[in-house]
Amino acid sequence: MERLFCDPRRCVGCRACEIACAVEHTPSKDLFVSVLNRELGPPRRRVQTVGAQPYRVAIGGVVLSLGCHHCDPAPCVDACITGAMHKEDGQTVCDTDKCVGCWMCVMRCPYGAITPKVKAIKCDLCPDRREKVGRSRYACVEACPTEALFAGTFEEFQRVLAEPVTAVWEGRQ
Amino acid sequence: MKKTQRFVIIGASAAGSSAAETLRRYDPTAQITVVSDEKITYSKPLLSYYLAGKLGEEQLFFRAPDFYERLGIERIHARAVGLLPEKSTVELSDGQKLKYDKLLLATGAAPRFPKVEGIHRDGVFGLRKLEDAQGILTRLPKTKRAVVLGGGLVGLKAAEALKERGVDVTVLIDSPHALSQMLDESSARIFERIFEQNGVTIRTKAKPVAVLGTKEKIEGVQIASGEVFPCDLVVVGKGVDPSLELLEGTQIRKDYGVCVDDYLRTSVENIYAAGDVAQARDVLRGEPWINALWPCAVEQGRVAALNMLNKETIYRGSMRMNSVQFFGVPVISAGLAVLTPGPLGGHPGEHDETLEAQPVPGIYRKIFLKDETIVGFVLVGDVEAAGVLRILMERRVTIAPVKDELLELGPDLGRVLPLIIENKERFVEREFQELVHTVGV
Structure with a gap:
């Protein structure tokens, strides 16, 4: 990819x-x-x-x-409680409509590549x-x-x- | 021809779904059956959002409703009531008997209810299942006042949700401060104030002794001092215990949860465990532990599935961490040093130095160190750097060269990248290796 x-x-x-x-x-x-x-x-x-x-x-x-490094497996995808953060053809994508701003992904991403601003921005x-x-x-x-x-x-x-x-x-x- | 593998998974939440997905990804022909006593698969951490009215029922799915169907996975709505390892069979509440080649126990955990008089009255709820939230919502029109037992994450999220629904809420907490399994005292006080400012009453060192009322109606909660808090509804958020009923009569070794090795195998052949039921490696404690948290369950589900597929994969271990928002203020904490011994005798970790900063009102950062490595941190208000701090803690990197700048750390991995390069053997992930290679040029 x-x-x-x-x-x-x-x-x-x-x-x-x-x-x-x-x-x-x-x-x-x-x-x-x-x-x-x-x-x-x-x-x-x-x-x-x-x-x-x-x-x-x-x-x-x-x-x-x-x-974002678009990791595989992606720690942010594992962390997401809503399914907003997901893999799509190898890319790591956040469906901001589903994001509730729990910041589990921010806690898990070791690269600091997700910005918590109402929704997870990456x-x-x-x-x-x-x-x-x-x-x-x-x-x-x-x-x-x-x-x-x-x-x-x-x-x-x-x-x-x-x-x-x-x-x-x-x-x- | 290769024989078709039969995989059975008990539990359809974070660990169960993640395992099912992984099994299918690598074995397109396997027969995969997921058994759950819940009709639909939904996200338990979202229940407080549902209770607050921020999400509808259809928004609780963390996978599409036809997820299992599309992956060709059979999902049975029944309770697993018996396990016969010597016959490789699981018995279900509807009388079915399922044969398996490999079995995953992802039975999760159930709310811990304090053993006090009246705790089983109508109107006392946990907040673990959709039916709990629905039960609370049904009672809401008749509810003016509610008491929440427990000042942990679930209790406080429930309190916030009820407050947003216009209910008067009092939270009764045994411990000396709120969130004692997540925060140190001074960080916790910030949130106690935030709750008070939002009109929620917080009472610490308040041990409930009885839920008062009649058969039909809750009247209040009495605490050890004799004081009574009148209410129409009680929500219990005092932590969860692993669901181990299925182990009865088997040789599967258990401690607090199901004991698993670094491949998430139980002590009985062909049976694996993952999620809130599995007592697995903990990278900070040095002894197996259950960190009942969504991200850990998903990762364990995947690792267990890979091992069930004979793709030998070591589980690196989990650690205590959490992320939550109360009344719009985010907090992320991780590590043991932030803990205070709780009613269950929590295991606080040692530290020999604390870095603390409040750069602007509303933002608070605290990092606990031991021998120049991070052993815990709390970020309030601005949580952006959490993942970077967490990985430095998890990989036990000496942070001495960047100590003075650690509290200013924004989301910049760059500043700590030299530490990662120096310890590159601990950062085995492909993405880290690429980065090390890139900068090393």
């Missing part, structure tokens, strides 16, 4: 993925209209600095963008972009200016990691 990965060598921590994600999940899907209409919810992935103080120096200030792999292909299939991937975000299988992503980092414009020629 296709999932999202972040290449920490490319991620500069610009948080464009966070904004794109929040905007994608508004009715207008437009940054400025969604701000005006107060439609913006929490982003479903977040840019994070790896390590607390002593580590930041040691690891060299690595940043990366993290969200990466849904952009269902409104199902028809799109390439980098525009996912809002965060499309928005990533350094192409740190990658959509594919982990095996494909490993091949990316095995390659040296090339400048983005080189890849676009």
